[in-house]
Amino acid sequence: MDQIQWGIIGCGNVTEVKSGPAFSKIPNSKLVAVMRRDAALAEDYAKRHNVPKWYSDVDKLIHDPDVNAIYIATPPNVHEVYAEKAMRAGKPVYVEKPMALDAAESSRMNAVSKETGVPLFVAYYRRSLPYFVKLKELIDSSVIGDIRYVNICLQWQPYDEEIGELRKPKWRVQPEISGGGHFHDLASHQFDLLEYVLGPIKSAKGIARNQAALYEADDITVANFEFESGILGNGVWCFTINKGQREDKAQIVGSKGRINFSFFEKFDIIVETESGAETYNIPYPAHVQQPLIELIVKELRGEGVSPSTGLTGARANQIMDWITKSNR
Template identity: 25%
Template sequence: MLSARPEWLKPKAEGAGVERKIRWGVLATGGIAASFTQDLLGMPEDAEVVAVASRTLEGAKGFAERFGIPGAYGSWAELAEDGDVDVVYVATPHAAHRAAAGLCLEAGKPVLCEKPFTLNAREAQELVALARQRGVFLMEAMWTYCSPVVRRLVEVVAEGAIGEVRTVHADFGLVGPDDPGHRLRDPAAGGGALLDLGVYPVAFAQLLLGEPDRVQADALLSPEGVDLNTGMLLGWDSGATALLSCSIVADTPLTASVTGTAGRIEFPRGFFYPEGFTLFRDGRDPEEFRVEGRRDSMQHEAAEVMRCLRAGETESPLVPLDGTLAVMRTLDAVRDRVGVRYPGE
């Protein structure tokens, strides 16, 4: 979806032909917010962070002092209404994504919202509908989709290098906290392995195959009712399948592979922010694909947001909203199969 370039992004008369920096606001002050802010600070020619918001002014001021950010707010609404902020990065725990992103969209602010996009597909659809109604940019912060390596993977598969895709394998597991009060084990916070970690394998499979026609799943649940260890089998009418898993009780390989009728592609540990992949085809030597630079950088997704804003695009072709909605529907289906419900659903 395209719209005219906003007035606030057009070059000033004295700097004709020169794109000015995009001014970011950061909503939340946790670890992921810090990582993203640090990466934005590494793009001084393109971006600047001008404000941060937290539920407390003290927390916002501490974050602002840490990163040299001029503006600090003790409420989300103040950030959403700040006329000096061009786009907001929402980095709250995902149970608050619907409220935080919705507040910014209502104020006409473009939004980059962390993954998982929301708690469920209903909330995701509400945000997408709001953004489209208002003509405001919205994108899920799915850094995997913006990775140059993964973008090259899509090209290689589209070129027919491995024939028709038949199977996808991917896993994401770690040894998480034992504390039942931790957000990963708290149903009210959208806890469990699936939304925090399983979103990566599901998004990876759907990047290549689209939304599945069938979803099967099994899981180990905690006494609090969140999934600790989950296995998923996705099926497509084409005959393709995806075997995926996620865990917060086991350190899994964190690898992925894509197999087609004429070859396969393998990703090493850390497939969700890969440094490269290997293409195997019968009768040929393995081919290595690598990209220089930090593989875990969030700069790629930030750059895509800023490219879209300058081009007047309200949705990213790399992380399309329809794709985000499709992933959320699959996550809902998995939770339905294993019996995970969050308060209020």
Template identity: 30%
Template structure:
């Protein structure tokens, strides 16, 4: 079966990268979908692709990304490899006429993000960035409450996210590969939600701590952002302090929304002194809502709500406020311009 854009249903995906994100997050979502299936997997050494294909009954396993991207039996490409490969593979997939879903962070800089957007624009293909929390039920509910004006006009927001630094961070603390450290990898999700829920950034400043040691990446960050119509936002995050937190708050002229633990799926909103609790079931698979959305865009013609132009707003904040501290370690031009960022 084919849709009106010539894509098969289920969509046949070529996946580049067979690491942790595919195994634990996106892979289970593909496995439960009736409208998508993984047709081919690629890894740089070919071995992890072969292992994944054997366990998950995938037809093709290879170390040749170009072979997969140009294969007429592949409808779309999912890039789950480290960020230093995102621009190269996105451009190649777009030139092969394939829509692209790319993991976050989008790239290592605004410069790379622009290259990805331009390539997909030239080819006339969709570009999705995997900020999957946008499609989690509790975030959709918060978005609806804001759209309905339940807490009045948003005035301020705050994010406090922290967890102990993992003992083995691997490439996530190698800026030349990852484009940053744990803030860029994990807290970027929360920065994206501020932009998604409240609007594009108009101002951004940051203070960054980088501890001595093998890694030159951020260990603690404090950002101040202004978005949309002057909503003031703060984001604090650390990966060296004791304990963990994931608090997300939006305050408005008539009330507030408070998620004491964002990923729990529970939050409260207070209006006129009355507090109401909202509990949303967490999705069975991390990327499930995102993949449902991607399928709806590609097969049903819905509007993309996680575009490259959405994601590049977060890239600009990361470039100006975080990556500028260790820009010499990143082999690409880090943007240090003024907001608002226009594309």
């Protein structure tokens, strides 16, 4: 491909700043069409972002001759069907995370990509963010020696932010739409990044429960996992705490020190060794998906390789299935 001309399916909140504007800020890339089921909202998005075409019919966007690549930014329950439609139309797909409702759907998506020869990418953009590129560099440098274990603690999303008007839960805590709850939405980023910096996870198990009964999805998960390298990991994810208890902490411990970092909210990486502590402050770019989208565009043009593909993206779904289904 010479010019990558993108169409977005599902131009919701994630596309407003994180991803949407980036498609037209990258060389040899342009956002040319958007689709949303509500035609008025699709038109509003298009006009605000200077996109020439908008649709309320997904098939019309997929088969638009001016569109040669598709970004699927919908909830996970329709990722598989839309991705298959696009790939069978010969158009590369960039799909939001988590890749699908579960590992089985992810596997089928990859099978279609293999069958058709059409590339499939997943929006695990932390693999190319400068903050996490630095984290990987520090780990690879052995500054903290041989890695022993990983610990994750994620606590957020208090009740009043999640239920909304008329006590109707949002789609992220409706398993039939999201695949689970906030664990599936957020831990998917974490497991994908951990495999990128530390290698494959070979086993995982956990306990997932709904303690507060505010919605159908589990609201707390505790897990243990092991990497093929022998590194061990554990984590707790709790989404029914008050605002004062909000935490996003991760720690990688080695034989000569440790690295403290955040997956979501903070921009400091702190390396602690016998010689002292060193802090690296690396803010996210304005459009956090732009570095990854740029690498995808380069791959489609034969100029580079994306670190996030359908095969790597499916791994997070597999790990989460191991954890949440191991005690069912």
